[in-house]
Amino acid sequence: MLPMMDSHSNSSFRLILANRLARYGLLLAALLLALLLASPGLLRGLVRADQFMPHATCYLRNPRIIALHVTSDLLIGFAYVAISSTLGWLVYRSRREIPFHWMFLAFGLFIITCGFTHFMEVWTVWQAVYWLAGWVKVVCAIASVATAIALYRLVPRILALISAIKISEERRVKLQTVNNELEAFAYTVSHDLRAPLRAVQGMACALTEDFGSRLEPGAREYLAQITDASRRMDVMIRDLLEYSRVSRSEFELKSVDLDVVMAEAKAMIEADSKQSSADVRVEGPLSNVVANPTLLTQVMVNLLGNAIKFVPPGVRPMVRVFAQDKGNHLRLSVKDNGIGIPPEYQGRIFHVFERLHSQSKYPGTGIGLAIVQKAVARMKGELGLESAPGQGSCFWIELPKA
Numbered sequence: 001m002l003p004m005m006d007s008h009s010n011s012s013f014r015l016i017l018a019n020r021l022a023r024y025g026l027l028l029a030a031l032l033l034a035l036l037l038a039s040p041g042l043l044r045g046l047v048r049a050d051q052f053m054p055h056a057t058c059y060l061r062n063p064r065i066i067a068l069h070v071t072s073d074l075l076i077g078f079a080y081v082a083i084s085s086t087l088g089w090l091v092y093r094s095r096r097e098i099p100f101h102w103m104f105l106a107f108g109l110f111i112i113t114c115g116f117t118h119f120m121e122v123w124t125v126w127q128a129v130y131w132l133a134g135w136v137k138v139v140c141a142i143a144s145v146a147t148a149i150a151l152y153r154l155v156p157r158i159l160a161l162i163s164a165i166k167i168s169e170e171r172r173v174k175l176q177t178v179n180n181e182l183e184a185f186a187y188t189v190s191h192d193l194r195a196p197l198r199a200v201q202g203m204a205c206a207l208t209e210d211f212g213s214r215l216e217p218g219a220r221e222y223l224a225q226i227t228d229a230s231r232r233m234d235v236m237i238r239d240l241l242e243y244s245r246v247s248r249s250e251f252e253l254k255s256v257d258l259d260v261v262m263a264e265a266k267a268m269i270e271a272d273s274k275q276s277s278a279d280v281r282v283e284g285p286l287s288n289v290v291a292n293p294t295l296l297t298q299v300m301v302n303l304l305g306n307a308i309k310f311v312p313p314g315v316r317p318m319v320r321v322f323a324q325d326k327g328n329h330l331r332l333s334v335k336d337n338g339i340g341i342p343p344e345y346q347g348r349i350f351h352v353f354e355r356l357h358s359q360s361k362y363p364g365t366g367i368g369l370a371i372v373q374k375a376v377a378r379m380k381g382e383l384g385l386e387s388a389p390g391q392g393s394c395f396w397i398e399l400p401k402a
Ligand code: ADP
Pocket: 302, 306, 307, 310, 336, 338, 339, 340, 341, 349, 350, 354, 355, 356, 357, 363, 364, 365, 366, 367, 368, 369, 370, 393
């Protein structure tokens, strides 16, 4: 009894069959071609031209009709060779990503053998090598039939792939819309939260100034906590607004001088840097990249600020900034001698409000790296991190060279 097959295993079976057909057809056709080329005796027999008359005789040696046929056949032949070479190159370059790549190769062989039949047409105008022309056609026939059957078997899979692509594109658009709405919502909320917060801060300040001396020490302590918490909330809202601005504003990408950006970023962290006696070294000269100067400065300020901040107590922060050539891109790294980040947290720290330490140990809002990630994405760059606890961290960004 035949085993029952569900639709999934049925289509997998079809796919395997189509792949096999394409593969075996390809092998058989290639084998025949190799046999023809490698066996001189066989080839000599095939290129015997004394049994028949060449096509030029049928064309009555009319130069115009000969030119018409020869030119067309040559053009078709070369175009076929070019098409199949391109397919072969495509499969070679992206064989991991291209689905059904055997099908592409089978197509390539089918097209190239079709090309050869046209070259044979040119040859047989002057020499009647019809046996060879016939065998080239046999190879072409095998490749064509194998490709045709394999393609037919693949049709359901290709259709399924197309509908999967359509669905994922629809999902992407929906997600993008929801994301945009969320960002707009976050912006409005944080913007509107600022006004009442300012009122709380103002009132707490007024209370301290006007009645502070008359309050009991316990009440003064509560008031100090209100002031401190509202100040922290203000910083968080400001950072959240900054994150929204990076997400929503239009930014022009242009050639940016990294030396200028680094000088500006260093100047912006100067106060923190002095306070912790940090040694920040930029190994220049750095070249130009395609980026947005404002976003890039913001990225570097955040990365440098973190590199200085997250060091064990009593350790002098040592930060190195250097560039590496990565072909079309430039990798800019910020390496520190800080506390490092455990591998299990390295993905999470780029989320908004994600922090690994208490405020008292290392103050912050947990938005800096989210801004870095968003800004790098908006500049069409890449972002990465190499770090281990106790061994420092190296954050890098990659941007296209200008
Ligand atoms: P914040 O600096 O305000 O805490 P970030 O978003 O910049 O927020 O960073 C998120 C978390 O990632 C930090 O709280 C810290 O735990 C970790 N982190 C970031 N940079 C470094 C670094 N250079 N070394 C060690 N930990 C880091």
